[in-house]
Amino acid sequence: MPSTSTTTEPLSWALAVTHAARHEFAALIAALPDAERTAVGELKHWSPKDEIAHLAYWIEVFVSNIQAQREGRPLIDTRPYLAMNDAAWEVRRAWTWGEVEAATAATLGQLEMLLQNMSADDLTDPQRFTIEPLRTAPRPLIRSLLYELVDHPVHHFTGLYRKISDPDGMSAMLVRYDAVLQKRGTSQWTATTRKKIKAAAQALSAS
DSSP, X not given: OOOOSSOXXXXXXXXXXXXXXXXXXXXXXXXXXXXXXXXOOBTTBOOHHHHHXXXXXXXXXXXXXXXXXXXXXXOOOXXXXXXXXXXXXXXXXXXXXXXXXXXXXXXHHHHHHHHHTXXXXXHHOTTTOOSOTTSSSXXXXXXXXXXXXXXXXXXXXXXXXXXXXXXXXXXXXXXXXXXXXXXXXXXXXXXXXXXXXXXXXXXXXXX
């Protein structure tokens, strides 16, 4: 898709990324055959439902930390992320698909509401929202948003599309995400993510 003729405004673009993520969650879930939808996962061998619940959990943590930063409250410490993954799986493993989809939709809706009240500086100034204080250098909130809504989901989605032998679905997902990422004026935030999208597309072509 060709770039737009003017530089993309950060807030409208962040909302577009959020809408894209909402679409890709729905598309992946719709593509799952019944056998994968009914699969029961284990702690070290997640089912597709577990993986979607896992992604929703980390978006929830992201939203909670944005709210905490705004209100001057302590952030959720994400350093023990492996233990957090296990604990979240234990809580959510018995959730139905309906509960997982509702939780995903709700947290993306919360994120959209938060974004609508943000300025361009809130999104792009790395000093505004320091929700990842352990990084060697602060990164803007919009970069963290890309990780939670694109980088992390794409990692899981590509694996799931491979599992269900749906290369066309995987390719379409990558194309749609890349179309959002290549908007004019966003390259300073998207370079890392676009490399991952490109690598996944190349691996698909080679398979």
